[in-house]
Amino acid sequence: MPRDLPIGNGCLLINFDKTYQLRDLYFPHVGNENHTAGHAFRFGVWVNGNFRWIDDPGWRRDVRYEPDTLVSAVKLSHPDLPVELVCSDVVDFHENVYLRRVQAVNPGDYSLDVRLFFHHDFHIYENDVGDTAYFEPQRKVVFHYKDLRWFLINCYRGPNDHGVDQFACGQKEINGLQGTWKDAEDGSLSGYPIAQGAVDSTIAAHLQVGPRGSAELHYWIAAGETFDQVCTINRLIVERGPATLVHRSRHYWNLWLQGIERRFQDLPPDLGSLVGRSLLVIRTQIDEGGGILAANDFDITSFARDTYSYVWPRDGALVANALIESGFSVLCRNFFNFCGRILTKEGFFLHKYNPDGSLASSWHPWFVNGQSQLPIQEDETGLVLWALGKYFARFPEVEFIKPLYRDLIIRAADFLADYRDPRTGLPRPSWDLWEERHGVLAWTVAAVYAGLVAAANFASAFGEDDYAERYRKAADEIKAGADTHLWNPEVGRFVRMLSPKEEGAPVPDLTIDASVSGLFIFGMYPADDPRIVKTMEATRDRLWVRTDVGGMARYENDYYQQVTQDTQRVPGNPWFICTLWLARWLIAKAKSKEEMAPALDLVEWVAKRSLPSGVLAEQVHPFTDAPLSVSPLTWSHAEVVATVVEYLDKLAELQRCPTCGQSVIAF
16 A cells, blocks of 8 residues: 655654555664554544544545645544544654644534544564553653664643543454454543553543534654653653644745755646655655665565665665755765765675665575676666766765765776676676666666766866776777667667677667666767667657556566556556656757657656655556555656756756847746
8 A cells, every 4th residue: 555645854754554544653764674564553533432443434534745844734534423633744853753733623513522542553673572562650651662662652732731541552463362452442441551572552532622613632652762762752742842843843844845946936836846745755765874765665565575665776876866956965965975885895786775774685696507696786886976976066065075986986987897798898787777687788888887977077077087088988888889789770779688698799688668768868878869769769659558547667568566468558557757757858859848848748647646645656557547566656756856857957948048148937
C-alpha cells in the first residue's frame, strides 16, 4: 500500500498509508530501523457508544498536506459517527517528536462524548522480541522501549490537562492474542500497566464536545535513545504547549521552501505546487548523515522480503542534481561527504548502502561461471562525479571540494579510466541501472563519460593537467566506442546494451529501453543529433502505453510488477521517470516555445497522477492509474524538479532579447 504522507526531520520519519494509518516509524536514521516493521498503528473513534477504526471502509477521508509545508491537512467523517475530525500531523523540525492535533467538530444539536484511541504496534529494532510497554503514573504517559530505543506517548488538552485518560499494555502475535486494540472497541481499556515480549499498547483521550462546538487534542510520540531524552522532549511540549511546535514547524518548512529559485514561483499553479511538494518529499527521504534514500515504503517487503530503504549512489546523485538546480547546497554537501566515506579504496561504489554508511544487502554476485566479477553498477560511480561537477559549477566552494578532490574525485576517475575494454574503449560490463542484466549499457556508458568529463574539469581547475588530459582522453575514447558499437545502423538507433565476446564484435541487445535517454541527458550527444532523434522517436513509439492511462514504460516486455501480457498495448507499466525523460528530450531539442508544449503536457500528465497529497510512486497501473511498487519514490520527485528546471532554462534561452541579452518570460 502506498505511503500517502511522509513527514520527517532527517532523524525521525513517519509514513501514513491511504487510510491514514501510521505504518512506518524510522529512527534514528531515515530508512534504518523501522520500529513498526510495517505494522499499522491504529486510530479509533468512539462517540456516544459507536466505535470505528480509521481503516473502516465507511470513512470519508481527505488526506493531503497544508500548502508548502510538511504539516498534514486531513479531514475525516463517518456516516455512523456524529462528529467530524480535522487533523494536522507533523514531525518537529528540531526535536525528534511526532505530533498530531485533532479537532473534533460537532455539527449537531446535542453534546458528544468523544473518545480517541491511539494504538501502538511497535517492533523495536524491526522485531518484536524483548520489547517492553508500560504506563507511568507520574507523567500519566506510556513508554515503549528496548535497549537504546525509547518512545514516550502522551496527550494534551490544555495547560492543566495532559496525560492519557485510559491505557492498556498487553501481548500480541503470540498464543492467539491480537493485541490491546481489540480492548478498545467497547470504548473502555483494561488499564493493564505493563507487558514484555511481543507487546502493544493502546491509549485513549476523552473530549466533551458541545452542540455546534469543537474540542481539541494533541497527541505525540517522542523518540530518543534514553529515558531522559524522551522525558526532556515531553517536558518541553507540556511547558510550551504542543501547538507551539506544530506552529514553528509549519513556519520552518514555509521558510525552507522560500530558498528555492524564484523562477519556480512563475509556474502555472499546479506545476508550481508539484515542484514545491516534490522538494519537500525529497527532504523527508534524506538522512541527517547525508544518505539520500531511494524510498521508504515497507510494504514492498511482501514482494522480495527487502525494501528500497537504501542509499543507491546513482539515485542519490540524480536527486542531488535536482537539489543543486533548485539552490540547495547543504543537503548536497552532506551527500557528497557521505559518498567520500563509502567509496572503496579501489575507486568504485558497490551496489547500495545503509544510511549509516554500512554495506547493504545485494543480489549482484562476485563469482560467475568460475570467474570473479565486480558486483557493481558502474553508472553509480560516474554519476556521483557528474553531480559533484554540477555542484561545483553552481557553488564554487573550493574549501568544500578540497578534501574530496584526491580521495573521491581522482580515485574514482582513475578507476573509470582504467576499467575499460581496450578493444572498444568502452567501460567493461557491469550491472544495468535496472539491476537486472549484466553488460555494457548505453546509460552506463553515458554516465561514465560524464563522470570522466567532470573529473577532467576538476583536474584542470586544480592545475593538474596530466590528470585532466588522461580523463579527457578516456572520455573521448568512450565516445568513439559508442559511435562504433552502440550505434546500430541496421536498426537505425542506439542499442541499450552490448554483450562482449572473447573474439569479434560485441553482441547488441535490440530491446527498446528508455534508459538510452542517458546518452543526451549526461551530455554525450546533443538532443538534436539525428541518431538521438531516431533513437528517442523509436523509444516513444514503442514504449508509450496505449491505454487511457498512457505514459512511458521502462522497456519492452518489462516483467517487474507486470499486470498484463498484452505487451503490444502495454510494453510495461508507466513510470514517471521514463515519461519525464521523454519530456526532457523534447525540451532539449526544442527551437521554440511551441515545440516545448508537448513536454509541458507530459509534466501535467505526471501532476494529474500524483496522489492527492502530491506524492509520486515509482509506477502506475496501466489501466487504473493506481500507484504500483513503492511510494513515494525519491527519484520520481527528483525527475519532476529536473524537468521543470530544464523547461524554465530553455524558455529563458528562447525568450532572450537579441539586443539586450535579457530574458523576458511569459506564461
